[in-house]
Amino acid sequence: MNVKIIADSACDLPLSFFEEHSVSFLPLSVDIHGKQLQDQKEIEPKEIYDEMRNGVIVKTSQVSPLMLKDVFTEHAKEGVPCLYVAFSSELSGTYQTAEMVRNEVLEEFPQFELAIIDTKCASLGHGLAVKYAVKLANEDKSLIELEKAVREYCPKIEHIFTVDNLEYLARGGRISKASAFVGGLLNIKPLLHVEDGKLIPLEKLRGRKKVFKRIIELMKERGKNLQNQTIAISHGDDIDAANEMKAMIEEAFSPKEVYINYVGAVVGAHAGPGTLAIFFLNEDQ
Numbered sequence: 001m002n003v004k005i006i007a008d009s010a011c012d013l014p015l016s017f018f019e020e021h022s023v024s025f026l027p028l029s030v031d032i033h034g035k036q037l038q039d040q041k042e043i044e045p046k047e048i049y050d051e052m053r054n055g056v057i058v059k060t061s062q063v064s065p066l067m068l069k070d071v072f073t074e075h076a077k078e079g080v081p082c083l084y085v086a087f088s089s090e091l092s093g094t095y096q097t098a099e100m101v102r103n104e105v106l107e108e109f110p111q112f113e114l115a116i117i118d119t120k121c122a123s124l125g126h127g128l129a130v131k132y133a134v135k136l137a138n139e140d141k142s143l144i145e146l147e148k149a150v151r152e153y154c155p156k157i158e159h160i161f162t163v164d165n166l167e168y169l170a171r172g173g174r175i176s177k178a179s180a181f182v183g184g185l186l187n188i189k190p191l192l193h194v195e196d197g198k199l200i201p202l203e204k205l206r207g208r209k210k211v212f213k214r215i216i217e218l219m220k221e222r223g224k225n226l227q228n229q230t231i232a233i234s235h236g237d238d239i240d241a242a243n244e245m246k247a248m249i250e251e252a253f254s255p256k257e258v259y260i261n262y263v264g265a266v267v268g269a270h271a272g273p274g275t276l277a278i279f280f281l282n283e284d285q
Contacts, residue, residue, distance in 0.1 A: 003137050003146050004080045006071065008063055008094055009039035010087035011126040012234050012264040021134045024071055028087070028094065028266040031059040045262040049237035049273040058269040062094040068101040076109035081143040084116045085130045085150060090197035091122055091270075115147040117154065120197030123267050124232035124259070125159045125279040131230075132285075156283045158222050159194035160202075162211050163236075164274030191215070212245060215278055216252050222282050226253040229281055234263040236275030245276060 007018070008026040018025040027038035032051060037043040048058055075082045089095040095118045102114050119129045133150050141149070189211045191202045205211050219226060231249055235242040239260075246258045262268070263275050271277075 001137050002081065002140050003143050004075055004078075004082045005130065005133050005137050006075075006082055006084040007126075007130040007133075008087050009264055010092065010094075010122060010266055011085070011130045012123045012261055012267060013127045013130060014261060015040050017131075021138075023130070023134060024075070024082075026063045026067060026071060026084075026094075028063055028092065029061040030265045030269055031061060032056065036061060039265045043265050045265045045268050046237055048265045048268050052269070053273055060266045060269050062092050062097060065097050065101055068098050069105060072101060072105045072112075072114060073109070075114070076105055076112035079111070081113035082115070083133060083137070083143060083146050083150070084114065085126070085133050086116055086118055087126055088120045088122055088194075088197035089118045090120065091199070113143050115143055117147065117150055118197070119154045119157075120194070121154055121157050122159065122194060122199075123263050123277055123279070124234045124261060125157045125194065125277075127234075127261075128157055128230070128232055128279055128281075129154050153285065156281045156285065158219075158280050158282050159277060160191070160215055160218050160222075160279075161193070161271075161275060161277035162189050162191050162215075163271050164189075165272055167272075191218075208241070212248055215245070216248055219249070219253070219278070219280060223253070223280050224283050226255055226280060229255050229285075230257040230259055231255045232259045232261075232279040234261055234275075234277045234279075236263045236268050236271055236273045238274050238276065241274075241276050245278065249278070 006024040009028050027041050029036045029038055030043055086095040098116050119126050132153050136146050188204050188206050190204055192199055193202055233242050242260050
């Protein structure tokens with residue numbers, strides 16, 4: 001591997017993935033009960049969802065500048081080119097901070113090769129971009145080749161998701177208050193997607209069955225050669241919904257693989273329990 005991959009915890013890939021593929025891990029943090037805990041290292045997603053169900057307000061923090069500087073400096077000293085595949089700049093200040101820290105590190109280590117990509121993606125959409133970067137790095141691509149390929153890959157990643165309650169997204173400023181239509185009493189479920197890194201409400205549907213059916217329709221409309229893809233599903237502590245969605249996707253498209261994991265603590269703190277998100281490509285790869 002000629003290039004070291006760096007990623008943050010908002011990609012919602014498990015720590016085991018980072019360890020197995022020697023990817024440098026940068027945790028965002030969750031602020032709860034007056035304590036700041038590192039995503040995946042000090043708190044698991046299930047704990048966050050349980051707290052949220054009990055009415056606890058959870059806040060989040062971006063990757064700290066100090067941690068970014070430590071990781072970048074360590075790799076600069078090793079002299080290994082690096083590619084940091086970062087969480088959407090529209091949802092966190094991590095990308096902007098990383099660019100600032102990169103400039104600081106380059107003053108001390110001007111030969112250090114570090115590219116930073118704003119994926120404009122979240123959760124396992126971001127995770128798919130990280131997996132793609134790792135795949136190419138294992139093929140010994142150069143940093144220039146890697147950066148170009150991953151930059152071109154990210155806009156191809158579709159995010160379709162539903163949440164039980166838009167209140168969490170509005171509270172955290174992830175969508176506007178005006179967009180936070182509330183329909184819990186009528187069993188109305190919002191469907192959202194990601195556009196240029198931002199969370200955008202698409203439509204409202206009544207009941208989970210209609211939502212799931214509509215997700216399949218949107219996949220047919222937007223997806224390309226889904227049978228050849230790895231489709232990712234992340235869930236806010238609702239594995240039954242994720243498995244139900246997986247069965248529908250397999251019946252409709254027979255994809256190469258369906259990968260399921262939690263919506264992680266940091267993203268989940270804004271989306272809330274019961275979130276279900278599906279990620280796939282809108283172009284051949």
